Amino acid sequence: MAGATARDCSASRLRVRLRGTVQGVGFRPFVHSIAARYGLSGFVRNDSEGVLLEVEGVSCAEFLEALRRETPPLASVDGIDVECIGARGDTGFSILESAGPGDPAGRTRTRIAADAATCAACLDDLFDPASRFHLYPFVTCTHCGPRFTIASSLPFDRMRTSMARFHMCRDCARDYRDSGSRRFHAETVACPACGPRLDHDPAAIVTAIRAGKIVAVKGIGGYHLLCDARSEAAVAELRRRKARDAKPFAVMAANAASVARFAEASDAEAELLKHRSRPIVVMKSRGSLAPSVAPRLNRIGIMLPYAPLHHLLFHAAAGFPSGGATLEAANDFVVVSTSANPGGEPLVFDDSDAKRRLSGVADLIVGHNRAIVARADDSVMAVVDGAPAFLRRARGAAPEPIDLGAEGPSVVAFGAHLKSTVTVTRGREAFISQHIGDLDNAESLRFFEEAYRHLLSILAVTPEFAACDLHPDFFSTRFAEETGLPLLRVQHHAAHVAAIAAEHGVKDKVLGVALDGYGMGDDRGAWGGEMLLVGGARWRRLGHLAPLALAGGDRAAREPWRMGVAALAALGRLDAAPRLFPHAPLAGQLVETLRRGASIRTTSMGRLFDAAAALAGVCLEQRYEGQAAMELEALVRAPRCFPGGFRLSAGVLDFTPILSFIATERPGQRVAAEIFHGALIEGCATWIEAAARANGETRIALGGGCMMNRILSEGLAQALRARGLSPLVARTVPCNDGGVSLGQAAMARAAFAAEATEKESASCV
Ligand SMILES: [Zn+2]
Ligand SMILES: [Zn+2]
Incomplete structure (x- = not known):
């Protein structure tokens, strides 16, 4: 009875199912609060399809209206099904434990939210001397904090995250159970008494950076290397140690007032900087930082603090002002913040790995004891033609799906060779992995496999078909061949065009150009400036x-x-x-x-x-x-x-x-x-x-x-x-090779749709 309203219902109990990003985002406490508002009894729980709830009482209709109207900040509801059932006469409203992980029939439809920057309320806690979270680098609540990077599988419960090893203290357990608290059923809740610990003082980090040192700091998606962005000597030394001659570095600054001193943010760029996914935003530079930050370029990538630790660094740099004064006031402390990835490898996220691989690069290595389950680089965005567009899609964006507009078989697409990503489709959605990088070293290949397995695990899906590039020698192609799945080999530039068609919801054919570096043509030629007509799994080269x-x-x-x-x-x-x-x-x-x-x-x-x-x-x-x-x-x-x-x-x-x-x-x-x-x-x-x-x-x-x-x-x-x-x-997915896997997936779904239908009808006989 999808779409039924409570008024159609003679019974006074409703069963409501919600799908979308509804776990790990405070949905159950939110439901609890509106049930309490209307004096309803019943329950709510997470399961493998999302959130299931039942409510009973005279105000079910009002409850349903509120549920449709309001949502917690990180939630996104794709579908609500409502069913009228018989009254049970239970008293009170409870949040039940999750039902187990997805059933083998692949019905699992729930998802994990992307990592989100520390919310305003948690920042208040962070700088409130009376709060037990005062200056605590791991303060979070249901509206903020890590999600994707700490989760190993579904549903999003503490036991399936790297928070599992931290047992809540009495205060945290009380907040977790208190329906009036922002941390009610917040799976990441922790405090100085019971939670993760940083192994160095923020003041020591700032002192080292001010002295021109290079510091590796474990963040949300991996380790970052930080140094003083205004010191040419420090930045040049970082380039030397990282063996990175010229590729621009991103910087982190305390807030908008600080950014204004060295860059020109348009209104749209300033808005994007503050988005809860906290991407690196590429914008016009005033050229006032060290020249080695972005040699010979007039744009610079900037991000604002997104983890409590970042805020603590700027707080220490500002001389520990009281309250939240650090948050708005201009701060001269600006740091280069670059993924800690020696020699072009993917970023380091494992603690023992950090000691081994970063000891020659960083003067100081700052870790903590909350493990990173899935590593993710910072996302990179720019305002292009008036609206935000991804240049690299990772932390804060993965694994938010792209709606493909129709159900289809589950496919996995393995992308190209550079700026690699993997896409897995489930139902009508495509999930693109975090940016993996260029598949030209052993560590990147490991990351590729790791990202692929993690994606399957958090989606609880088993793909039936695969897609890869036409190029026979790409690692991604060989990996695809080894899955043993029916495989579609997709021309590189057709995939570029199909990716844009997919994100814009174009169902029929589309004319596209791919202005690119390299992709193998169907004549095995070195293509890269192509005019193509692409529709479904078919494409035609019209020019070049x-x-x-x-x-x-x-x-x-x-x-x-x-x-x-x-x-x-x-x-x-x-x-x-x-x-x-x-x-x-x-x-x-x-x-x-x-x-x-x-x-x-x-x-x-x-x-x-x-x-x-x-x-x-x-x-x-x-x-x-x-x-x-x-x-x-x-x-x-x-x-x-x-x-x-x-x-x-x-x-x-x-x-x-x-x-x-x-x-x-x-x-x-x-x-x-x-x-x-x-x-x-x-x-x-x-x-x-x-x-x-x-x-x-x-x-x-x-x-x-x-x-x-x-x-x-x-x-x-x-x-x-x-x-x-x-x-x-291209907006939701990069126009570069980071988007190729989405295009491959969309074309493979079209190619295998008939086969999938045949399989389904065969199994019905
Ligand atoms: Zn919060
Ligand atoms: Zn605690």
Whole structure:
């Protein structure tokens, strides 16, 4: 009797089932409080489908209205089913123990909330000398604190989290049982008398950082390395020890007033900074922190404190003011906060591992005795084309699902090779793992498997089908093959487009571009600037960028000067290579190779950026993926129109005219960057418009890693709207390879839907 109202019901007892994010978020105490408000008896409990409750009394209808109207802060209700049942005549209202984990038929539909930043009420406790949580680094309640990162399985009960080993003291047990308390049935409740402990004093951490030291601190999703963001010596030393030359670091500052001193936050960015998921928000830098924080870039990633310990650090740095004075006042203490991951490995989260792997990196290692069950990096977001978009999706966002709009078979999709994620679908929802990283070292492969198993465990689901990339040599592909499940191999850029279609709820076909680094085409070619029509599990290539030689294979991606030489080859100007790249000792050799035409070719937009950056003299070698493109973007104040900067013929978009101008006229770095971006926007918009008209499409998915370039993505979105088209921008899932697993999953569900239906009807016979 889904959707029945209590007034339809002659009986005075209701059974109500709620699905969604309803566990570990204070739902049962919330139900208890409204039942008390209306004087109802009955019970509420968690089970494998969510929350089940029964209420009895004269005001059931009012109760139901309140239940539909109000929700606790971290809850999100997807469905309410109401059933009228016979009165039992029980007295009082009770919160019952959870029913056990999911039944084998896979009915488990409940979920675990994402980790949430310390709430305002807990901050009051933290800085209230009269509170037993005063200055306690692990204060939480039902509205805040870790969830995903401490849970091993469902339902979300203390015994299935890393809080299990801490036995509540009398005070905590009283709060836990007190229906008037914010900690009523708060599974994470703990205090200095009974809970986890930090093994160093916050003041000692601040002193070390102020003295220029590097401190590893165990946080919510793993260890972070902290150092003084205003000290060039400290930041440069962190780069040296972490063997990270140039890739930008994120910083943490106390509050909005502190951020304003070194960055320019728009209203939307300031709002995003304060979101309870507390992502790193990329915004315009004032350039007043140490230059090594984000070398040669004009944007900076910033986050605000999200764990009580962070607040305690800023409190100590401010000289221990009384009450919550730390929370709003500008604070000069700004720290680099970067995942503790030596040499590009995933972040460290295990305590013994931390001692072993971080001893050469950190001067001080600060741990605590609450284990991290699932590691998760900080999420990274930006305001793109007027609204928030994920660039990396992890802590605070995983495992919030994407609604696929319809039921379907459970599939697991293993993503690509870089910025890896795993997606598992259950019912009508897709759950994307936290960001795992590039699958190029043993530790990352371990994390990949760990994230996959954890996802299956917290979803209590057994996938029937799998999906992976077309590339046969990716670790993720081989892992998918080893599952033994029926497998769909999905072209990389089709997956990019399908991911955007999935998050925007597009059911039929969609036209999309994937402007990207690398993905294998169905001709085994090196694709990366693709125009595709994607619908269900089918896709068609309508166009691509004019190919350039991938000069030196994989090395081309690390050494943009090689793409500069490849561009000269395309211009018939190889003779200019020695003059343009005098410091590249192998340039002569490469010229010979290209003269013979002996090189594979690529349609990659990422490599086109490299070529432009090299010809403009902006970046000849890159230390991290996307560096040349990011440095080129950083030079742009506004993209400049450059008539005739591209050619379009039979779906092939060719930017050799603009490259030719940059190589020949040498207009200076800034002008080169601005006209290159201008030509890209105009060229891509023209290209897309032609395909849209030819195919009768108006919605255009804008995917691929190059869409992280805001000048390009915002300029292109605007240009498409001016042409009467509707751009779809990746928001909930990154536009880069972090979103590929979602696209693979959506296409695999379409591919296997018929098979799944057959299986189901066969088992019914
Ligand atoms: Zn709280
Ligand atoms: Zn306690």
